[in-house]
Amino acid sequence: MTINEARKEADATRNAALPSSVFDRRRLVASAAAIAVGVSTGCVTGAGSSKDATMTRTPIEIVKAFNAAMAIKDYDAALKYVSADCEYTNIPMSSVRGPEGMRSVLEPFFAPTLENQLIVIREAAVGPLVFLERLDRHRLATGWVELPVTGVYEVHDGLITVYRDYFDLATIRSKWPT
Numbered sequence: 001m002t003i004n005e006a007r008k009e010a011d012a013t014r015n016a017a018l019p020s021s022v023f024d025r026r027r028l029v030a031s032a033a034a035i036a037v038g039v040s041t042g043c044v045t046g047a048g049s050s051k052d053a054t055m056t057r058t059p060i061e062i063v064k065a066f067n068a069a070m071a072i073k074d075y076d077a078a079l080k081y082v083s084a085d086c087e088y089t090n091i092p093m094s095s096v097r098g099p100e101g102m103r104s105v106l107e108p109f110f111a112p113t114l115e116n117q118l119i120v121i122r123e124a125a126v127g128p129l130v131f132l133e134r135l136d137r138h139r140l141a142t143g144w145v146e147l148p149v150t151g152v153y154e155v156h157d158g159l160i161t162v163y164r165d166y167f168d169l170a171t172i173r174s175k176w177p178t
Contacts, residue, residue, distance in 0.1 A: 017042055032174045033059045059155035061123040063132065066160060067151075083159040091166045102163075112177050115139040128154050128161075 057065070063080050064092035078101035082088075088102045089095040096105055110116065117137040125133045130153040138145045147167055154162035 037123075057158065058125070059128055059130050059153070060123060060161065062155050063130045063151070063153045064120075067118045067120075067132070067134075068095060070106065070110075071118045073107075073110050073113070073116070075107060079103060081160055082163075083156070083161045087162050089164045091164055094167050109145055110138075112140055113138045114141065128156055130155060140177060147170075147172050147175075 064071070066078050066081040070095045079102065082099045082102060084099070086102065087095055087097055087099055088105065090105065092121075096102060116139070119135045120132050121135060122133040130149045132153075134149045134151060136147045136149050138147070150171065152164045152166070153160050
């Protein structure tokens with residue numbers, strides 16, 4: 001299936017009521033993924049007004065709000081959704097911790113972008129776990145770069161405590177300015 005076909009399928013799914021068999025299949029897949037990944041419990045969430053503001057949102061709403069802020073490079077708004085000791089990993093690269101560690105990776109990456117679109121193709125959430133299959137589109141001075149990404153997040157007490165992006169490093173290196 002091509003990315004465009006996946007996008008069309010995702011749009012159709014969002015715009016139509018899901019038959020119970022599809023819903024049950026998706027819940028089963030998401031549950032199996034949660035079991036396979038496991039739940040990390042070592043993160044302590046931050047405190048303060050950003051925590052209070054996110055407490056009524058579901059984990060998937062928090063993750064989507066984080067991604068929306070990242071797409072427009074509003075790092076301060078995005079990092080309000082991140083716990084003080086969040087583990088962030090761009091697989092296959094190394095991990096960093098906390099909002100400042102995340103900023104130290106993401107801000108330089110997004111620096112050459114003129115526009116960003118983080119398109120969700122598929123999504124699943126089970127408890128605190130959120131899975132987003134995305135097509136990340138970045139407009140550079142030379143044109144658009146597309147990168148298929150799968151993001152896996154854990155949300156506890158209204159904050160992202162674990163965030164991993166899985167992508168092909170060779171794909172982005174071949175297209176990104178040095």
